[in-house]
Structure formats: structure tokens, C-alpha cells
Amino acid sequence: MNVSKALFPVSRGFATIANMQSRMDNLQQQLATGERYSRLSELGSERIYDMTIRARQGKLEAYQSNIQTVDLRLDFLNNVVSRLDEIEADARSTAMTGGSGEGGTGIVTAQSLANARLDEVMTILRTDLNGRFLFGGTNTDSPPVEQASALLDGVGGRDGFRTVTSERKLADAGLDGHGRVVTARAGLTSGAPAVDTVSLTEEDALLSPNRQQITGAATSNAAEITIVGPAGAPVEVTVQFGAGVADGDTVTIDVTQPDGTVEPRVFTAVAGVPANPNEFQIGGTPDATADNFRAALDGNMVANSVTLAEDGAHPFGLKLSTLSTDSDAIVATPPAGGPPASLSMRFTGLPVEGEVVKIGVTLPDGSERTLTFEAKTNAPAADRQFQIGATPEETAANFEAALNTELERFGKTELEAASVYAAANDFFPGQGGTAMRIDGPPFETATAQIAATDADTVIWYSGEDSAGNARQTVQTSVDDGTVVSYGVQANETGIVNLVRSLAVMSVESYPAGDEAAPERYEAMRSRQVKQLSEGNNNQPGSIAVISLDLGIAESTIGQAKARHTTHSGQLDNMLADIEQAPIEEVAMQLLNLQTRLEASYQTTSIISKLSLVNYI
Numbered sequence: 001m002n003v004s005k006a007l008f009p010v011s012r013g014f015a016t017i018a019n020m021q022s023r024m025d026n027l028q029q030q031l032a033t034g035e036r037y038s039r040l041s042e043l044g045s046e047r048i049y050d051m052t053i054r055a056r057q058g059k060l061e062a063y064q065s066n067i068q069t070v071d072l073r074l075d076f077l078n079n080v081v082s083r084l085d086e087i088e089a090d091a092r093s094t095a096m097t098g099g100s101g102e103g104g105t106g107i108v109t110a111q112s113l114a115n116a117r118l119d120e121v122m123t124i125l126r127t128d129l130n131g132r133f134l135f136g137g138t139n140t141d142s143p144p145v146e147q148a149s150a151l152l153d154g155v156g157g158r159d160g161f162r163t164v165t166s167e168r169k170l171a172d173a174g175l176d177g178h179g180r181v182v183t184a185r186a187g188l189t190s191g192a193p194a195v196d197t198v199s200l201t202e203e204d205a206l207l208s209p210n211r212q213q214i215t216g217a218a219t220s221n222a223a224e225i226t227i228v229g230p231a232g233a234p235v236e237v238t239v240q241f242g243a244g245v246a247d248g249d250t251v252t253i254d255v256t257q258p259d260g261t262v263e264p265r266v267f268t269a270v271a272g273v274p275a276n277p278n279e280f281q282i283g284g285t286p287d288a289t290a291d292n293f294r295a296a297l298d299g300n301m302v303a304n305s306v307t308l309a310e311d312g313a314h315p316f317g318l319k320l321s322t323l324s325t326d327s328d329a330i331v332a333t334p335p336a337g338g339p340p341a342s343l344s345m346r347f348t349g350l351p352v353e354g355e356v357v358k359i360g361v362t363l364p365d366g367s368e369r370t371l372t373f374e375a376k377t378n379a380p381a382a383d384r385q386f387q388i389g390a391t392p393e394e395t396a397a398n399f400e401a402a403l404n405t406e407l408e409r410f411g412k413t414e415l416e417a418a419s420v421y422a423a424a425n426d427f428f429p430g431q432g433g434t435a436m437r438i439d440g441p442p443f444e445t446a447t448a449q450i451a452a453t454d455a456d457t458v459i460w461y462s463g464e465d466s467a468g469n470a471r472q473t474v475q476t477s478v479d480d481g482t483v484v485s486y487g488v489q490a491n492e493t494g495i496v497n498l499v500r501s502l503a504v505m506s507v508e509s510y511p512a513g514d515e516a517a518p519e520r521y522e523a524m525r526s527r528q529v530k531q532l533s534e535g536n537n538n539q540p541g542s543i544a545v546i547s548l549d550l551g552i553a554e555s556t557i558g559q560a561k562a563r564h565t566t567h568s569g570q571l572d573n574m575l576a577d578i579e580q581a582p583i584e585e586v587a588m589q590l591l592n593l594q595t596r597l598e599a600s601y602q603t604t605s606i607i608s609k610l611s612l613v614n615y616i
Contacts, residue, residue: 016600024593060564066476067561074486074554076129081488081547083124087117088498088543092532095525107510107521114505119148121499125490135490136463137473144463144490151460152506158458159437161427162507168423169416170443171316172364178407179361179415180317181310183400185303188212188255190294196286197240198294200253200301212305215262216254225251239293241286247271251293258305258333258344267296304392306400308359309342314447318415321368322360327351327375329392345399347392351375357399363418365425365527371410373402383409412516417523420508421531424500427452428460430491431541432467435459460499461491470541471549478560486553493541501528 094113125135126143136144146155154160174180191199202213214230217237224244229237239251249269256262269289270279280296283289310320320335320343329349335341345357352375359371375395376385386402389395426436426449435452452459466473466489474487490496508524510517537544 021597024590024597063478063560064564067478067557067564070476070478070484070486071554071557071561073129073132073134074550074557077134077486077488077550078547078554080124080127080134081543081550084121084495084498085543085547087121088494088532091117091498091502092529092534095528095532107517110505110521110525111508111510114502115148118152118499118502118506121495121502122146122148122151125495133463135488135495137466137470137487137489139463142462145461146458150458152503154458158454158456160458161423161503164427164437164452164457165420165423165504165507167438167440167443168364168426169419171438171440171446172415172419172422173411173444174311174317175444176408177411178404179411180312180314181308181320181407183403183407184307184309185305185396185400188214188301188303190297190301192290192294193238194240196242196290197238198290198297199236199238200297201236202234212258212303213256214253215256216252216264218252219250221246221249225249227251239290241289241293243286245269245282245286245289247282255301257331257346258307259331259346261331265300267293267300269293304348304396305344305346306396306403307342307344308403310338310340312447313339315449316364316446319362320359321362322370323358325355325357327355327357330355330357332357345396347396347399349392350388350395353377353388363415364422365418367418367527369410369414371406373399373406409516413519414523416520417508417527420504420524421500421527424504427457428491428496428500428503430493430496431465431470431489433491461489463489463491465489465491471553478557479563482556482560484553484556484560486550488546488550492546493539494536494543494546495541497531497536498543501531504528 091114094110122145125145126133126147128134128143132140133143134140136142145151149155150160152160152162154163172179189201191201193199200214214235214237217227217230217239219225219227219239221244224242224246226240226242227237228240229235231237237253247270251267251269253265253267254262255265266278268276268279269282271282274281274296277299278296280289280292283292308320310317320341323332323334323343323345325332325345329347329351331346331348333344333346335343343359355375357373359373361369361371363369372384374385375388377388379387380402384402384406386395386399389398429435435457436449437452437457438446439448439450440446464473464487466487469485470489470492471485471487473489475483475485478484490499505524505528508520510521514520534544536542539545
């Protein structure tokens with residue numbers, strides 16, 4: 001009798017045991033590594049989720065890397081900008097204390113402090129972080145600004161700020177130091193082109209339209225008195241006398257004053273000695289009659305007007321803006337025509353003591369000033385005063401003298417200070433600007449500016465010159481849809497104003513013997529206070545605005561960093577649910593499997609010992 005082995009399913013028992021052993025090996029690996037799977041293919045349908053989560057984690061790591069880099073740069077920038085703000089505050093405080101100090105020591109101290117602060121500012125702007133210069137926008141491979149010494153004194157044959165300033169001073173002062181304006185008594189000039197002829201000519205066409213003008217001429221005896229004109233440039237009229245001039249003959253010349261008033265000047269020929277200023281004696285010859293007429297003409301045409309005019313159409317010196325007076329004896333003609341502009345004051349009578357004439361001017365740096373002149377009965381005891389004369393003509397002469405004296409004083413104080421600041425604006429251009437200098441020599445009569453080049457002038461800023469928002473020149477992504485802008489340019493408004501104000505105080509000198517030095521220092525000081533005023537903090541590009549923008553960028557980064565930390569933790573948990581093996585669960589499964597496997601081993605062992613022979 002044959003007994004089939006199929007009655008004893010030992011092979012299937014061995015297969016089950018093998019599977020359990022394989023499962024135990026897998027659980028032991030999970031327990032040792034903490035990972036549920038060893039290969040991506042083992043993930044099954046969950047591998048899509050796994051790969052998506054890992055891709056997002058990689059993106060977050062890239063953002064975090066950007067944040068770490070930018071965080072370091074922002075810390076550096078914030079520290080530097082804070083120091084610039086401190087220097088600005090210190091410079092403002094020094095300027096606001098006012099005065100030149102006892103014995104003039106304040107002037108010297110302000111100069112040396114400005115020089116030291118300028119050197120520190122330029123050093124700060126040249127500082128790099130790991131080889132990256134942060135004050136040149138996207139241009140980060142080289143210092144964006146020159147060293148302070150090179151800026152002030154030049155280098156390599158290129159002119160510095162000190163030279164450009166001296167040229168600008170000459171261009172604004174002019175040949176006489178009066179600020180490129182000319183004063184004149186607006187009279188008419190007589191001449192004798194022939195022995196029997198007298199001419200009358202307008203003074204200077206440059207003063208047009210504010211000058212006396214000859215607008216007509218006539219005679220009652222055309223047969224013996226020949227009049228030609230007015231005509232020509234400058235306008236001229238000639239009067240020629242014959243031998244038959246009779247008593248009572250007249251010559252009339254129409255004079256138009258700067259204010260538009262037409263005054264006919266009538267001169268009458270008399271046989272005897274003239275009794276009035278507008279009479280002239282008939283001589284024995286035409287030549288003698290002409291001489292007598294000229295004498296009467298000169299006595300009647302004495303100028304009672306004073307004109308002030310710019311010396312040409314150019315951007316230098318003083319620019320006339322307004323004119324006013326509270327005197328009924330003075331006819332004021334405000335600036336008209338031009339450029340060049342001109343104004344005039346005609347004294348039709350004698351002003352009263354205390355009445356004033358006010359002339360408004362615009363200085364080279366754009367500031368406005370008013371020159372006020374006060375009429376005085378006695379000799380002037382102070383600047384900007386003029387004595388009331390015995391006649392309008394004498395008063396006009398006194399006023400002209402006072403005006404010239406004031407222009408000379410003004411040229412050494414306010415005008416020179418304005419010139420230095422104008423030179424700073426030319427030499428230290430802001431965003432989108434071009435460095436300029438005077439087209440000369442000669443500089444005193446210059447009429448234009450030219451662009452400075454790197455061949456002849458130290459160019460103070462060589463970084464990126466974005467005319468828009470400098471912050472947007474350097475950007476980085478810190479999250480999906482979140483871009484942080486943190487670019488800074490040294491030629492932004494706040495920084496360039498600080499550099500300008502320190503540079504001008506560094507180059508301007510105040511010699512001990514210069515009587516105008518204290519007033520010039522005061523003009524410089526007041527401008528520095530205005531330029532560094534905290535009222536400028538709301539302007540785009542101010543140091544305060546730069547600091548605020550960087551603070552916003554830092555805050556944005558901090559918020560993104562916190563979001564990434566939270567999100568990364570969530571992704572780690574999701575990934576752990578897919579990839580990591582729960583240790584407690586694996587241990588329980590191992591124990592359970594061990595029990596089952598031991599039972600299988602024991603059962604298999606018993607079965608393997610069974611034999612039919614033992615029962616026959």
C-alpha cells in the first residue's frame with residue numbers, strides 16, 4: 001500500500017515559515033533604521049506624495065539659504081546705516097550750536113570735525129562683506145566711492161572737490177566780486193561829434209530795458225537846428241546848430257524812464273544869460289551855441305535812476321528776482337526781460353528817513369535772500385544804509401554807492417557760501433545726475449558748464465546709478481511670491497547730502513585776518529543745518545527712509561523664516577508618516593511574529609518526526 005506525501009503538507013508549512021522569516025528580517029531592519037522602506041519602489045502609491053513633499057522641502061531649504069545670506073547682509077547694512085545716522089546727527093548738532101566760538105576756535109573745530117567725519121563716512125561706504133560691496137547697488141565687485149583724500153584733493157592728475165570749488169567761486173563772483181551783476185546810474189551821455197553838433201547817447205544797451213531811453217526829439221526851428229535820430233545801437237540823437245538860431249527857439253528831447261514814464265525835456269535858446277537850468281545862451285558862432293547847449297543838456301540829464309543788471313545769460317552769480325520799496329519818492333521797476341534780468345530805482349524826490357528799498361536775489365545754490373537798504377538823514381552808521389542827499393540825483397548816487405558796498409560784502413559771505421554748496425551739488429551728483437564743472441578758464445567770465453570726465457575729475461560715485469528706487473536694485477526671493485528688496489546706493493539723497501555738507505565744511509577756509517570769515521562761516525553753518533535737518537527725513541532716499549526700508553525687509557525675512565519653520569515641521573511630520581517606521585508598532589509586530597514563528601517551528605518539528613512505520 002502506498003501512502004501519498006500530500007497527506008502531510010510540510011512544503012506549504014516551510015513556505016509560510018520562509019515568509020514569516022522574511023517579514024521578521026524586514027521588521028528588524030525597520031527597527032534598526034527607523035525607516036519603513038529601504039527603496040523608493042517599495043513606497044507604492046505613496047511615492048508621489050513622498051516626492052512632492054521632498055520637492056517642497058528642497059524649495060524651503062533654498063529659501064532658508066537665501067534668508068541666511070540676506071539676514072547677514074541686512075545686519076551689516078543696518079549697523080552701517082545706523083552709524084551714518086549718528087554721524088548726521090552729530091554734524092547737525094555741531095552746526096546747530098551756532099557761532100564761531102571764542103577767538104574763532106569754533107570755526108577750526110568745525111572744520112576738523114567735518115574732515116574726520118567725511119573720512120569715516122567714505123570708509124564706511126567702501127566697506128565690504130565677504131568681498132561684496134553693498135553701497136553700489138548691483139555693482140558689488142569694487143568700492144562704489146573714492147577715498148576722502150582723493151575726493152577733496154584729487155589724485156592721478158584728476159581734480160578734486162577743492163579745485164572744482166575754487167573754479168565755481170570765481171565763476172559766481174565775477175571780475176569784481178559782486179556776483180556777476182552790474183550797477184549803473186541810468187543817465188544819458190552827451191558828446192560833440194563836430195564843433196557845431198551835440199550828441200546824446202543812451203548809456204549801455206546791456207542794461208536794457210531798465211535804463212533811460214531816448215524815444216523822440218524835435219525843434220521849433222528846423223531851418224537852423226538840425227536833429228538826426230534817435231536811431232542806432234546804442235540809440236543816439238544829434239543836434240546841429242546854424243548861425244540863425246533865434247531867441248525862444250526850442251529843442252525837445254523825449255526821455256522814457258525805466259518805469260515807462262515819458263518825460264519831454266525842453267531846452268530854450270535865449271539871447272542873454274540863462275535864468276533857468278533848461279535854457280542855453282545863443283553864442284556868437286554855431287560852435288559857441290553848441291557848447292552852451294551841451295552844458296545845459298548835461299545839467300538837465302543828471303541821472304536820478306540806479307539800475308542793477310545781470311551781466312549775461314548764464315547760470316552763475318546772483319539772479320535778480322524781486323524789487324520793492326515803501327517810499328513814494330522812489331519808482332521801482334522790478335526785474336524785467338532777460339535773461340539777463342535787470343531792475344531800476346528812479347528817485348523822483350527825497351525819501352523819508354527809515355523808508356527802505358528791498359532787492360530779492362537768488363543765489364547759486366538756489367537759496368533766496370533779500371537785500372534791504374534804509375534811507376538815513378545823516379551819514380550811514382551801518383551796512384545797507386544810504387544817505388538822503390540834497391537832490392534826487394545826489395540821493396541816487398548815495399544809493400548806488402551803498403549798493404556796491406553791500407554787493408562787495410555779500411560776495412565775500414553769503415555768495416561765497418552759496419558757491420561752495422553749488423560746487424558740492426555739481427561735484428557730488430545724486431541719483432541720475434552727472435558731475436559738472438565750469439567751462440574755463442577764464443572762470444570769472446564763464447557762461448556755461450561742461451560734464452566732468454574721469455580723465456580730468458575724480459568721479460565720487462562709480463556704483464550702479466539707478467534713478468528709481470535703489471532698494472529694488474538688489475532683490476532675493478524668500479518665499480513663493482515674496483521678494484525682499486535691500487539694495488542701497490551711496491548717491492541716494494540722504495547719503496549724498498551728508499557727504500556734501502561734510503565736504504563743504506572741510507574745504508572752506510576762514511583766515512584769521514579775514515573780517516568776513518565769521519559771517520561767511522555763519523552762512524555755511526546755516527546751510528548745513530538746513531541740509532541735515534530732520535525735516536528731510538520724509539524725502540525718498542533719506543537715511544531715515546533707507547533705515548526704514550531695511551527694517552521692513554528684515555521684518556519680512558523674519559516672518560518668512562517663521563513660516564518656513566512651521567511649514568517645514570508640518571512637512572517633516574507628513575514625510576515621517578510615509579517613510580518612518582513607528583518603533584512601538586514594529587516591536588509589537590516582531591513579538592507577535594516571533595510567537596507565531598516559534599509555534600510554526602514547533603509544529604513543523606513535530607510533523608517532521610511522524611512516520612507510518614511507527615504505527616505499523
